[in-house]
Amino acid sequence: MMSNQASLGDISDSVESSSSLDGEETKETEGWTSEKIGDIFDGIKSGGTPKRGKDKYWEGGDIPFVKIEDLNRQQGDGISDAKEYTTQQAIEDGKTRIYDPGTILLTIYGTLGETGIVTAPVSTNQGIIGLWDPKDTNIQFARYALDFEQDRLASKKRETTQANIGKNILKLHEIPHPPKSEQRRIASVLYNVDQAISKTEEIIEQTQRVKKGLMQDLMNEGIDGRELKEVRIGPKTFELPENWEKKQMLEVSTEIRNGFVGTATPYYEEGGIPYLQSFNVRPNKIDSEDEMVEISEEFHEDNQDTRIYEGNMLTVQSGHIGESAIVPERYDNANCHALIITRFDEKEVYPEYVAYFMNSEIGRSLIKSVSVGTTVKHLNTSDLRKFEMPIPPLKEQKRIAEILSTYENQIRTYKEEKEQLQSLKKGLMQDLLTGSVRTSEGVEVLDEVVEV
Numbered sequence: 001m002m003s004n005q006a007s008l009g010d011i012s013d014s015v016e017s018s019s020s021l022d023g024e025e026t027k028e029t030e031g032w033t034s035e036k037i038g039d040i041f042d043g044i045k046s047g048g049t050p051k052r053g054k055d056k057y058w059e060g061g062d063i064p065f066v067k068i069e070d071l072n073r074q075q076g077d078g079i080s081d082a083k084e085y086t087t088q089q090a091i092e093d094g095k096t097r098i099y100d101p102g103t104i105l106l107t108i109y110g111t112l113g114e115t116g117i118v119t120a121p122v123s124t125n126q127g128i129i130g131l132w133d134p135k136d137t138n139i140q141f142a143r144y145a146l147d148f149e150q151d152r153l154a155s156k157k158r159e160t161t162q163a164n165i166g167k168n169i170l171k172l173h174e175i176p177h178p179p180k181s182e183q184r185r186i187a188s189v190l191y192n193v194d195q196a197i198s199k200t201e202e203i204i205e206q207t208q209r210v211k212k213g214l215m216q217d218l219m220n221e222g223i224d225g226r227e228l229k230e231v232r233i234g235p236k237t238f239e240l241p242e243n244w245e246k247k248q249m250l251e252v253s254t255e256i257r258n259g260f261v262g263t264a265t266p267y268y269e270e271g272g273i274p275y276l277q278s279f280n281v282r283p284n285k286i287d288s289e290d291e292m293v294e295i296s297e298e299f300h301e302d303n304q305d306t307r308i309y310e311g312n313m314l315t316v317q318s319g320h321i322g323e324s325a326i327v328p329e330r331y332d333n334a335n336c337h338a339l340i341i342t343r344f345d346e347k348e349v350y351p352e353y354v355a356y357f358m359n360s361e362i363g364r365s366l367i368k369s370v371s372v373g374t375t376v377k378h379l380n381t382s383d384l385r386k387f388e389m390p391i392p393p394l395k396e397q398k399r400i401a402e403i404l405s406t407y408e409n410q411i412r413t414y415k416e417e418k419e420q421l422q423s424l425k426k427g428l429m430q431d432l433l434t435g436s437v438r439t440s441e442g443v444e445v446l447d448e449v450v451e452v
Contacts, residue, residue, distance in 0.1 A: 031179040032435050038171025040142065042133035046108065046167065047124030050086055050095035057095060061085035064122040065096070068107050071116045071128060076198045078119030079105055086123055096123040103132040104143050108165045112157055113150035115143050129167065140449045141183035144190050145175040148433045176433050185439035186432045188446045193425040200418045204411060211407035212361075218400045219360045222392055233388045234366045244392050250385040252348040258381055259314075259336035260306040267299035274334040276308065278316045281325050281339060283359035284352075284408055300335050308336050311351050315340040315358065321379045322367030324358040326351050340381055353397035356404050357389055 038044065047066075050057035064070075064082035071079060091098050099105065103118040109127035117139065124130065134142055146153075153173055157163040178186070220238065221228070228239040231246050249256060264275065272294035280288050300307070308314065310332040315324045317340055327334070344351050357363045370383040392400065431437035 031182075033177045034174040035137075035177040036171060037131070037146075037173050037175060040134050040137050040175070040177070041131040042135070043103075044129065044131050044167060044171060045097055046126050046129040047099075048094075048096045049125045050090040050093075057087055057090040057093075058085075059087070061087040061090070063088065063091065063098060064120075066105065066122045066124045066128060068109070068111055068114070068127050071105055071107060072111070072114060075114065075116045076194060076201075079116040079122055080118070080120035082122065091123065096125070097130070098123050099130045100132070102139055103130045104139065104146065105130055106146060106170075108167075108170065110163070112154040112163060112165055113146070115146050117143055129170065136180055137177065138180060138183040138187055138449065140187035140191060142175070144187060144429065145177075145433060148429050149173065149175055176435070178435065182439055184445045184449055185441075185443040187449045188443055189432065189439060190425060190428060191446055191449055193421060193428065197418060197421045197425070200414055200421060204414045204418065207407060207411050207414065211404065211411070214407070215356065215360050215404055216362070218403065219357060219362050219390070223396055223399055223403075231390065233390065234369050236366070236369075238362070238390065240390050241392065244390050246388055247348075247391045248385065249342065249354075249387045249389070252354070252391065253342050253344050255341070255343040256381055256385050257305065257341050258317075259308075259339040259341055260303055261338060264295060264299060264337060267296045269294055269296040272296050273300045274331055276314065276331065276334060276336040276339065278319055278338060281314050281316050281323060282320075283323050283325070284355055284404075285325055285412075286328065286331065295335055303335060306335055306337075306341070308332075308334050308341055309343075311344065311346070313342040313344070313351055313355055313358075315342065315379065315384065317379045318377070321371050321377050322358060322364055324355045326355050340379065340384055342384070348394075349391065350394060350397040350401055352401035352405065353392075354389070356401055363389070 052058075061084075063086050064080065065084040065086045066079060066082045067084070070082040074081065086096060090096050098121055099118050100121055101118050105116050105118060105122075105124060105128050107114040107127060108129050118130075131142070153165060153170070154163075156169050156173070157165055158169075177183075220240065222241040222244065224241075226241045226243065229242045231238050231240045231244075233246055259276075268275075273296070275293045275295040276286065277293065280286055280292060308327050308331065310327055310329045312327045313324050314327060314336060315322060317338060342354075344354070358367065366387070366389070367379065368377070370387055371377045371379050372383070391397070428437075432439065
């Protein structure tokens with residue numbers, strides 16, 4: 001991942017504070033203006049939806065019909081595909097519109113102000129507007145300027161059955177407009193950051209796929225590839241290594257109980273004892289730590305049975321049922337609400353192995369088979385006590401958990417780097433698109449920026 005960082009390492013050398021400019025010059029005297037979107041783009045038109053059930057508009061269509069979810073899915077890669085396709089007949093009959101490469105698409109309904117640049121001919125529904133043929137404006141720069149203005153644009157929304165931005169409102173909205181040479185340099189700097197973010201996302205996705213496949217293999221076949229035997233666990237039959245056993249959760253634990261059930265709001269106290277809830281527990285990690293509730297010492301003392309300790313497993317009962325995490329050292333002697341607490345006999349199992357199994361595809365499917373409820377599924381402590389799982393020898397449990405933990409740590413590191421890059425981009429947009437920091441003439445203008 002350092003390669004991404006290295007490619008951005010010289011960015012600070014490519015920009016300079018506007019305070020270093022000679023004399024009393026301001027960005028206006030340097031050629032910066034604000035221009036109305038309607039004055040920049042010759043073409044500003046929204047799409048449309050051909051009538052459903054009309055085969056001539058849909059049957060055998062080969063023109064991608066982009067909706068908001070399609071745009072969001074492809075933002076960083078350029079808009080070229082969709083889940084649905086419409087026909088040339090729909091275009092000819094004026095039921096929708098086709099946009100050529102180089103068009104900016106911008107969402108004007110629902111999720112407002114999301115953008116993407118068309119890289120292959122597409123059509124859209126009425127929730128997306130196209131902007132093309134800009135005057136004296138680099139299209140990549142215009143896209144970044146629109147992104148920068150997203151919150152201000154959204155603040156001008158009209159409240160009907162669905163929040164939207166009218167075309168006339170959009171045309172009157174102003175965006176920053178430096179000289180075109182600086183537009184290209186700004187766009188090149190931001191495009192570099194976007195590419196680093198995109199590469200990091202690819203690495204995260206690849207690592208997650210590898211980990212998922214590896215987890216499936218390890219939970220089925222183990223590490224050493226021994227002879228397999230058929231074992232029925234719950235409603236399903238599995239082939240497992242011959243030296244693995246099948247045990248219920250109650251056989252490998254010393255206690256399985258509920259966290260606090262009831263209202264503890266009167267005892268919330270900033271700076272008190274961490275009080276973990278279901279939204280804090282995600283597969284193999286304690287999450288949303290910035291939203292962690294804290295509870296008073298009085299409550300903690302009165303509810304010793306619901307205290308949690310390092311090495312305990314917390315399992316979600318409702319919502320994302322079955323998702324489990326081991327309590328880390330920093331939450332030793334904390335408390336919890338509406339979670340199942342499992343305290344293990346560590347002579348029988350390695351706690352991290354059990355949590356990885358609970359969060360695996362096999363484990364999740366078995367959890368669903370024992371959960372109760374029709375509309376809202378729920379996991380009872382009595383069902384978890386009887387929950388069956390494959391148990392390798394203790395040494396192999398630890399090895400499996402350590403292998404999977406290595407991948408978890410890699411994914412966590414990549415996600416942190418992605419967050420740093422996103423923060424870098426946000427700061428650069430604030431600096432570069434307000435003119436408070438100027439690009440130096442030495443910035444390399446990228447082909448991807450010039451050619452769009």
